[in-house]
Amino acid sequence: MNRWHDQMKWIDAQAPRLQQQLVQLCAINSGSWNVAGIERLQTALQPLLAPLGVPVERIALAPVQQLGKTGQIEARPLAPALRLRCRPEAPRQVLLVGHLDTVFPADHPFQSHRLLDANTLNAPGAADLKGGLLVMLTALQALEQSADKNNLGWEVILNPDEEIGSLGSAPLLAEAARRHHIGLCYEPSLPTGELVSTRKGTGTFSVHVRGKAAHAGREHHLGRNAIVAAAHVASTLDALNGQHGDMTVNVGFVDGGGSVNVVPEHCLLKVNVRVSNTEQQRAFELALQAACAAVDQRDGFKTTLLGSFHRPPKLMTPALESLLGLLRDCGNAINLDVRWQATGGCCDGNNLAAAGLANVDNLGVRGGNIHSSDEFALLDSLTERAKLSALLLLRLAAGDIDFTPFHSANKQSHSS
Ligand SMILES: [Zn+2]
Numbered sequence: 271m272n273r274w275h276d277q278m279k280w281i282d283a284q285a286p287r288l289q290q291q292l293v294q295l296c297a298i299n300s301g302s303w304n305v306a307g308i309e310r311l312q313t314a315l316q317p318l319l320a321p322l323g324v325p326v327e328r329i330a331l332a333p334v335q336q337l338g339k340t341g342q343i344e345a346r347p348l349a350p351a352l353r354l355r356c357r358p359e360a361p362r363q364v365l366l367v368g369h370l371d372t373v374f375p376a377d378h379p380f381q382s383h384r385l386l387d388a389n390t391l392n393a394p395g396a397a398d399l400k401g402g403l404l405v406m407l408t409a410l411q412a413l414e415q416s417a418d419k420n421n422l423g424w425e426v427i428l429n430p431d432e433e434i435g436s437l438g439s440a441p442l443l444a445e446a447a448r449r450h451h452i453g454l455c456y457e458p459s460l461p462t463g464e465l466v467s468t469r470k471g472t473g474t475f476s477v478h479v480r481g482k483a484a485h486a487g488r489e490h491h492l493g494r495n496a497i498v499a500a501a502h503v504a505s506t507l508d509a510l511n512g513q514h515g516d517m518t519v520n521v522g523f524v525d526g527g528g529s530v531n532v533v534p535e536h537c538l539l540k541v542n543v544r545v546s547n548t549e550q551q552r553a554f555e556l557a558l559q560a561a562c563a564a565v566d567q568r569d570g571f572k573t574t575l576l577g578s579f580h581r582p583p584k585l586m587t588p589a590l591e592s593l594l595g596l597l598r599d600c601g602n603a604i605n606l607d608v609r610w611q612a613t614g615g616c617c618d619g620n621n622l623a624a625a626g627l628a629n630v631d632n633l634g635v636r637g638g639n640i641h642s643s644d645e646f647a648l649l650d651s652l653t654e655r656a657k658l659s660a661l662l663l664l665r666l667a668a669g670d671i672d673f674t675p676f677h678s679a680n681k682q683s684h685s686s
Pocket residue numbers: 369398399432457458617
């Protein structure tokens with residue numbers, strides 16, 4: 271620890287600046303579909319990225335395919351992702367990932383900040399994940415001040431679509447994961463500071479049912495009620511809860527019908543599923559296909575299905591265990607008791623793990639009530655967490671840890 275005393279001291283001194291910048295970043299709405307807002311956030315980040323001394327690439331992402339209310343496929347555009355790469359030729363490579371988007375759209379009432387007490391900032395994205403962006407960039411700046419930095423290469427990906435499943439940035443994350451040894455993501459830690467070890471996998475599926483419109487009084491018998499058919503699909507899927515271990519199925523959205531004197535022609539359902547293994551995944555897929563087939567077999571009905579398991583479960587591996595152990599050691603050096611636990615939540619850590627990259631994914635600020643108007647970040651954790659990440663990077667660069675667990679067969683040639 272003494273060895274990096276200067277860097278730790280420098281990080282401590284950044285506290286007032288980081289707190290101020292967090293308020294500024296949270297004031298910019300960056301809901302996942304708010305392309306202009308995310309681009310404004312990217313502009314606001316430029317002065318924070320510039321000290322890292324590498325070019326900032328803007329990478330266009332493919333639009334997201336969605337099922338519309340009448341069963342048509344719609345393509346919704348995303349803001350570009352940002353990427354920075356430094357020393358790609360170095361023997362050890364770390365990938366750092368954070369997202370720019372929040373769950374709060376431009377018209378959401380939660381847009382401004384409030385200090386709940388001297389250490390608690392209530393603001394949209396304060397914990398998820400704008401605080402984490404500052405933690406990540408501060409840790410990298412500390413690394414760049416160190417004489418050992420040349421042994422460690424790094425890449426930063428800031429994606430605009432994590433909160434909607436990273437459907438656009440998934441190929442970018444997977445490709446980057448394959449050429450790195452360790453992944454670090456900056457989702458918030460729990461308010462107590464706990465890290466996350468394993469995560470469930472998730473899938474989101476949309477089912478559109480087309481029936482047939484008819485006058486509710488004169489020709490009710492000619493109509494085919496899409497809402498009622500979709501309700502059968504919904505209840506079939508809901509009945510899977512409790513049947514397959516800890517798999518959970520949430521029918522979370524329904525949109526159909528209009529005037530009550532018309533038999534509804536359209537109904538759109540959206541379902542989110544959380545699984546711990548591929549058996550559960552398969553069980554859900556079979557049940558979904560069977561439920562749709564049962565509707566299709568009825569006269570006058572047609573279903574359209576869109577969706578996938580876009581984030582496979584993140585499981586414990588020897589490399590992940592080593593990485594968590596390493597973080598615990600780094601924590602000890604700065605009097606931080608690092609613990610971890612499993613969660614049902616999913617994030618880009620799932621994507622990186624699926625591509626074979628050992629990663630710890632909630633190295634951001636301590637915070638809570640995320641995805642609600644009560645979201646908060648604990649301000650003292652900005653420097654606390656930056657020191658934890660910086661120490662990990664500095665130790666990796668200095669070569670004073672055993673790197674063997676992080677070399678795996680699927681890494682490309684610069685793995686040494
Ligand atoms: Zn997040």
